Amino acid sequence: MTFTGFTKEDFDVFSIEGLEPRMEALIATVRPKLESLGAQFSPLLTSLTGDEIFPHVAKHARRTVHPPKDTWVAFAADKRGYKKHPHFQIGLWGTHVFVWFAIINEAVHKKEIAERLKAQQTQLLGNLPAKFVWSMDHTQPAIVETFDPQMLERLGTIKKAELLCGQTFSKEQAIERGDRLSEDIEAIFSKLSPLYEAVTKWPVK
Template structure:
């Protein structure tokens, strides 16, 4: 089975009330597509990064009450997990698809990575496309467009990564729900590959 693209049904999963009902719909409608994306992009990212990359589809296994508000497949260089490592993600909230490079709060070398980001601030500021977005918290759907940020604002994100235990850094592209639904599976795969390749310099800084 190959990735078939996203539909209104996929995004509407996050409107379903109750943990069990939402998880059932997520497993039925979204998870197979995330698994397909995992199989598609892991080999490509292995070639591009030079590391053996493994896909990790979110299981939401620890949840007992609150249903998930988003879901994803992550790509990292460890077959057992991704949260401790720099990684890539494709996932969705009810409003948009996200295609990220991410280093989240569980990674042990955030301070060193933050220093490397700050050292390369000028290069990063010039190279990231204006329609890409930055976030400091993977639990929130909002993010700020690169084209709306000053170099100083970006630097403050990098400094925060060095100084704040819970700090995170995410950079990538948000594709609004309606735009994602209108994309063919081929155009989505091409877009995601382009985003990943644009984000590779961040991964390689780690």
């Protein structure tokens, strides 16, 4: 399946009441698009990072009561999983699409990752587009528009701290972009790949 863009129906999935009905709709409408994005962008990210990158589409398998409020495909250099590693994400809430480079709470070596980002902070942040935004909790839709150095302090010292960077598109923007959203994602990943290199490649430049 070729990615043709997100539609109103995709975002409406998150308004469906109940775990089973929402999951049925998500599996039928959204998941095939995430799978196609996974197949499309894992080769690009492999090329950008120099690591073999594998896609991981969220299954929400552990949920027994509460329906998912968002869903995604993650990309990591580990065929078995992504949560412990610096990784990339494409996904959506009922309100917007997100494209992230992510260090989430389950990541290992967060102190070292934070130190590497600090060491290259000026160069890395200077090369990021002004429209890029930040998140400190992947389980919430809220974003932070301006980088704060305290984000790196938290990442290195607080066990559950997270740091995500990238770009979001409102529901309306994503629908309007259609299949052209793929071009936007490619450009975003190209700009985010230096962050991945900074925290995964030795020695630090």
